[in-house]
Amino acid sequence: MKQATSNTAQPPGQLEGVRVVDLSRILSGPFCTMHLADLGAEVIKVEPPEGDPIRQQGHSIEGLSWYFAAFNRNKRSVRLNLRSAEGMKALRKLIATADVVVDNFRPGVMDKMGLGWDALQALKPGIIYTSISGFGQTGPYVHRPAFDFIAQGMSGFMALNGTRESGPLRTGIPISDLVAGTYAALGTVAALMRRDRTGRGERVSAALVDGLLSYGAFSSAHYFATGEVPEAVGNDHSLVAPYGLFTAADGEITIAPSNEGVYNKLMKALELEHLKDDVHFQTNAARVKNRTHVNAVINEVVRTKTVSHWIDVLNAAGVPTGMVQDLAGAYADPQVLSQDMLMEVEHPGHGKVKMTGFALKFSEAPCQVRLPAPDLGSDNASVLRELGYGDAQIAALAADAERAGHGASGEAA
Amino acid sequence: MKQATSNTAQPPGQLEGVRVVDLSRILSGPFCTMHLADLGAEVIKVEPPEGDPIRQQGHSIEGLSWYFAAFNRNKRSVRLNLRSAEGMKALRKLIATADVVVDNFRPGVMDKMGLGWDALQALKPGIIYTSISGFGQTGPYVHRPAFDFIAQGMSGFMALNGTRESGPLRTGIPISDLVAGTYAALGTVAALMRRDRTGRGERVSAALVDGLLSYGAFSSAHYFATGEVPEAVGNDHSLVAPYGLFTAADGEITIAPSNEGVYNKLMKALELEHLKDDVHFQTNAARVKNRTHVNAVINEVVRTKTVSHWIDVLNAAGVPTGMVQDLAGAYADPQVLSQDMLMEVEHPGHGKVKMTGFALKFSEAPCQVRLPAPDLGSDNASVLRELGYGDAQIAALAADAERAGHGASGEAA
Incomplete structure (x- = not known):
């Protein structure tokens, strides 16, 4: 098992110098920004007063959800009350220093917050704004609440998963969130590369359903070419035997x-x-x-x-x-261990956390754990100070967030 | 349904000007280079005399496999006999013009071909070399043949998919190929961005098993935190009810x-x-x-x-x-259609081909069909001419490939 102690003195990653303001929560968005963070970007997770709900999910040890820890490694956390004018002002100042903004709110929420695409461009010319949603940023279902299970059912994935006996089957991992999050990371990096060359920012989006549709492979091709709807075949291969x-x-x-x-x-x-x-x-x-x-x-x-x-x-x-x-x-397999796919990461105050390693390997600038997953608001002081806030203002913003307690600020995909 | 006619006069994509030499075949590699091509890179698919095996798979209409067409849109094809000195020489010349080389051969095959990482760097300083394999580029299983189904079983994915009654279940899509291919695209673009900034190339790799492991989400976190091995729960949610x-x-x-x-x-x-x-x-x-x-x-x-x-x-x-x-x-759903996730693409000589649309949306430089999937070797003449070959040499290389007939040139993940 690879032992990882956070170390900011290691060689710079692929996305060195890229600053991401991450407004996303739960899964698809944080998975996208985990990729960006693993690749070396500075990801600042802006959390509502109650924190990313995933902090309360899964099994916690010494006050830390290991599920949260795995998806939020290499990020910093700033806790803000975005329902107050001062909180929103701090967020806008932060965005003005960013290269990328990521959200997975339901479409329209950012506009209501005064942070639609036009507003973001005004705050920071050349910014990349990446959104993940359930169904896309437009269309008849745009206002429906989205969820991985819904996307699995709607996209045809469940109908291809299972056996004749089982009927349509959800798979055991939140596949549509993970696929969309990975796509969003790919789109973000591609847009950053273009921005480096042209100076122009871009609006990027990915969706849970669209991502799964794009994974249809031979099943979709067969349906398009023949009109025959492929069935779930369990462990058999519809076209090959033995298999x-x-x-x-x-x-x-x-x-x-x-x-x-x-x-x-x-x-x-x-x-x-x-x-x-x-x-x-x-x-x-x-x-x-x-x-x-x-x-x-x-x-x-x-x-x-x-x-x-x-x-x-x-x-x-x-x-x-x-x-x-x-x-x-x-996770006991010698091949898996040889690829450092099991890591144990020191989280000061919370002990050592086991998590999955990096799926991407690089010869020059390998992914690494620079930072453990942050405590809620652990970077308020350092981030706000960089924005020009004094100690009193920093304390006032923290008190405002504390008072706001459990106010929600949107729904995430 | 979105009608797409190939059009090279549309605005440049994210990866405008990036040239990819694609030695990969079947699925994981071609899915990676499909992403790069959709994002605007020039992808030159170097195919063995018999062509990518996927040309012969799935349902064909007017001589074209729709499965091949979907995964190879926006690419050019050069057919070369890489078992001849002249074929290898042409490939080396081509690589010297490239920004990226992609392969999904079994680890070691490229070295045997004289195209290992050192050789590639010598041919083109600053090159990005991206490989996809089943298990990683090192480790005890490195020489095993790999396949999506094997990765699904080994990674724990199958054990989480299914019901108590069904037992471990493969899913209906080649999920490990697709995840690894998408990761490889992400790693490639990140390395390109770094190269633009530093001038330095990089070796990038992704693996079928590693990619699926990284998708374990709450299941892996639960196992790490508690030691309890999560079971397949079908359409139920292990922690929530009703659901x-x-x-x-x-x-x-x-x-x-x-x-x-x-x-x-x-x-x-x-x-x-x-x-x-x-x-x-x-x-x-x-x-x-x-x-x-x-x-x-x-x-x-x-x-x-x-x-x-x-x-x-x-x-x-x-x-x-x-x-x-x-x-x-x-594919009849109004939301799916509103997102242009069903496209009909004109393939001259093969009619109109239906395929899945683009999972990533961009405001400035949207993905588009610039080129239909190529016929085998359809770009030999134009690509080789750019490399300085005359008509006689071009004809000789084509004749060499034709003679080589069905020689195989490696095994792909």
Whole structure:
């Protein structure tokens, strides 16, 4: 496990010098700004008096939600009451120093706050303004509240997930939030690169439903080309057989022979080459038609040896083969650990927090933990001082936020 | 449906002037370079004599796979025999003009081709070299063949997807390829931005397993914080009730009341407020414990009206509510159409191809179809001429590729 102690003296990241004012909360927006922060941007999370609701979600240890910690590493926190004139004034001053503003409010909320696209451009020419919403910034559903589950259902994703028996199935991760957040980060960096070249800012947006739609891959292509609506096929592959989950002596294995060449390698490694001319096995089309029989024949061989035997033998033969791991297995896997995908990060006052490592690797300016996830408002003083506030004003803003207590300030995607 | 005719005269995209040499094939790499191309980069797809295998997959109309077309829009194609000295020489000349090289070969293949990181830097100082692999560029599994299904099983994703009855379930889209491809695009653009500022190139990599791990969200956080391994919960939410799929008079609806405030709005809209003090309903904890009963009581009300009734009424009440659509429903949805997420693109010689629109929206330099997906080798002449090749040499390279016929040149993630 990689031990990470926050260290601001390490080499600069990809987005060194980029300042992001992050008005987003919960998941899609904070995931976007986590990417930007991991890439080296300075992300200032502007939180309402009650804090990002995710601070109260998931399991907390020593007063810190590990869910919040994972999604908010490398960020600073400023707590402001945006329902007061002074709070809004501080936010506007902050935005005037920023390269990027990110929100995931419902469309229209920023306009009501006086921070629509025109206002933001006036505050800071050349700014990038990135929004994430459920359904897009326009259109008939624009005012509906959005949520990952709704996007999974609406986008066709749930209809493709599951089995014939299960019916449409939500997946266990908030996939539409995560996809949209990653898209928003990509769009933001692309717009920053353009701004560096042209001096011009840009309005960028991503949506939960649009992101999932763009992940339709062969299913969408098949539907567009044929008009046939693909069904959920569970662990089978609609166009290829054999393919799927097989039962070894001590557990299940995934086998994915995606083409005829790999299929032949599989049959050789299973010592089933004599079936080559069997009418059920002759062609992929025949095997798809006789999938139950084909899978049973193969499974009879697979069940004679262990998972680890087949992983060694089949992969060596060039057949993609793996194990089915739960999270405990995944985070104990030597390959996963070799990629530093499990990190333990020191959070002063809250102990060491385990979290997932960086999915992107860079040779020159690797992602790193520069800062632990911030306590609510922990950077008020330093950020406000940079904006020219004196100690008394800083204290007044903090008192204002404290008084505002649990006032809400919009709804997030 | 948005009609798109390729048009190179439209305003420049985010990545205007960036040249990408794309050695990738099948899915993860081409999805990465599709993003770069959609953002305005010039992507030159270098294909082996037999072409990207995806050209032969999925349903073809007028000689064109719509699956290939969707993932390879906005790219050019150069067909080269990389097993010949002349083919490799042309590739090296091409790389010397590039800003980015992308591959998804198994780690080590590029080194064997003489195109490892050092060689690429020598060919073009400041180049960005982006690789996508199954498991990462190092580690104990580095030489295993990789595939989306394997990554879904190994990363813990399958163990979180499904129901108690179904067991671990692969999802219907090649999620690990798509996530890794999007990460690779993000890493590439971030590295380009850094290069613009520092002049320094970079090695960037993403992996199918790492990408999915990074999408573990609350499940991973829960496992890290408690040591408890989260189980697949189907359409339920492990921590919240009511939440899930309910049956209206004419179909199913998704209802996602993620917190107590929204739950109260739901109960009011269902006219079930009198249950507030019922022992089964008093707290979220009680409702989770009595989920079956709670869901049944709610469903008794839901089944009395239609899907469209509840979508109107519950969303108006502030409760995220949606329909479950298959792809036919999704691509007929007025909101989806309003976002131009269904495009029909003219492919000269192959008719009009329907495909998914752009998930990212930009105010200044929107993504657009500048080029239809290329025929194999359709840009050999123009690209090679730019490199200084004469007509005879261009013809000789084409003849060499033609002769090489079906030689393979590596394995892709």
